[in-house]
Amino acid sequence: MGETSQLAALGSSAKSVRIAGxxxxxxxxxxxxxxAVLPTTVLMLLVFGIPLLFSAWLSLEGWSPDQNLFGxxxxxxxxxxxxxxxxxxxxxxxxxxxxxxxxxxxxxGVGLGIALLLxxxxxxxxxxxxxxxxPMMITPVVxxxxxxxxxxxxxxxxxxxxxxxxxxxxxPGTALLSVAVVNIxxxxxxxxxxxxxxxxxxxxxxxEAAKIDGASRFQMFWHITLPLLRPYLMVAMLxxxxxxxxxxxxxxxxxxxGPANSTMTLSMYTYLASFVRFDLSLGAAxxxxxxxxxxxxxxxxxxxxxxxxxx
Numbered sequence: 296m297g298e299t300s301q302l303a304a305l306g307s308s309a310k311s312v313r314i315a316g317x318x319x320x321x322x323x324x325x326x327x328x329x330x331a332v333l334p335t336t337v338l339m340l341l342v343f344g345i346p347l348l349f350s351a352w353l354s355l356e357g358w359s360p361d362q363n364l365f366g367x368x369x370x371x372x373x374x375x376x377x378x379x380x381x382x383x384x385x386x387x388x389x390x391x392x393x394x395x396x397x398x399x400x401x402x403x404g405v406g407l408g409i410a411l412l413l414x415x416x417x418x419x420x421x422x423x424x425x426x427x428x429x430p431m432m433i434t435p436v437v438x439x440x441x442x443x444x445x446x447x448x449x450x451x452x453x454x455x456x457x458x459x460x461x462x463x464x465x466x467p468g469t470a471l472l473s474v475a476v477v478n479i480x481x482x483x484x485x486x487x488x489x490x491x492x493x494x495x496x497x498x499x500x501x502x503e504a505a506k507i508d509g510a511s512r513f514q515m516f517w518h519i520t521l522p523l524l525r526p527y528l529m530v531a532m533l534x535x536x537x538x539x540x541x542x543x544x545x546x547x548x549x550x551x552x553g554p555a556n557s558t559m560t561l562s563m564y565t566y567l568a569s570f571v572r573f574d575l576s577l578g579a580a581x582x583x584x585x586x587x588x589x590x591x592x593x594x595x596x597x598x599x600x601x602x603x604x605x606x
Contacts, residue, residue: 354579367576374580384581386556387564388588394475394560395539401479402535403528406486411516413487414494427488430481439548442477446549467557470550474558477545482538486531493527494520533596540589561585 354374356367378384413424430438445451446463454461463473497520505515543562546552552563565585569578 350579350582353576354583356576358574358576360573370576374576375584377577378580378584383556383559384564387559387561390471390559391540391561394471394542395536398475398478398539398542399532399535401475402483402486402539403532405479405483406531407490407528409483409487410490410494413491424491427484429484431484431488433481435481435544436548438481439477439545442473442480442545443549446473464550465554467555470554470557474545474549477549478539478542481545482535486535489531490524490527493524497523529596529600533593536592536596537589540592541585 353367355369355371357370357373358367409427413420413427433441443464445453448454448460448462448465451463453463461469463469501519501523502515505519510518541562542560543566546558546560546563547566550558552559552567561581562585565578565581568574568581
């Protein structure tokens with residue numbers, strides 16, 4: 296009887312161990328995805344979270360160059376109040392919004408036109424599709440320096456062909472236009488690649504049915520291709536809005552915000568406030584204002600897309 300009870304106890308304990316092991320295994324299975332991304336999440340929080348928190352604290356300080364980074368006096372929202380009452384900041388905000396709308400619209404239009412052309416199956420079309428990515432592969436700073444040489448009023452190729460002496464980057468009327476053209480040249484291919492991928496994946500049955508019904512090319516594009524391509528257009532628009540709103544590289548290299556603040560974007564304003572005037576508190580506040588405006592724009596855009604999808 297004693298041996299029987301011992302065997303029963305051993306069997307019961309072994310069964311308990313198996314049940315506990317199965318429970319641990321099932322718990323690991325359920326949370327495997329979270330456990331797998333946990334190291335990356337912690338690393339990203341350390342790399343990005345700490346600087347973000349520090350910049351947020353710095354934006355609430357009254358810091359001066361003769362103090363250490365943690366030696367500033369807590370000012371609350373005084374830096375944000377200074378920004379909202381600064382005519383230069385308000386001007387740069389309005390300029391950035393206008394610039395973003397115009398450039399993104401132009402990039403979408405040019406990108407859509409290029410995508411439609413490259414969607415035609417012709418000999419050597421693959422070569423042209425490959426050449427399309429060249430502007431994207433050039434570093435923005437290098438591309439801006441190349442364009443600065445092309446736009447040089449005395450030795451530039453553009454003035455040579457136009458047979459005119461135009462100071463493209465030295466006049467308020469042409470400086471912003473030149474910066475916009477450089478950005479469109481470099482980023483429209485990105486939009487074209489996104490839209491070309493969408494065009495290549497669209498179903499052919501609606502177009503074939505429209506051809507049988509006698510629809511023209513414009514009618515097929517406007518009533519069939521464009522509505523089917525709308526999700527890709529929305530993604531391209533959202534991405535380009537985010538990147539153009541914080542555009543800095545081309546502006547810094549080509550004009551540095553001048554002449555007469557005609558190209559003073561928010562990114563340029565933040566840079567000058569932080570690293571030229573060494574007002575890090577005001578620069579941090581400007582950076583957080585940029586982030587807040589970007590989040591509002593993205594939230595509005597996503598809400599608009601969801602509302603359209605719901606209808």
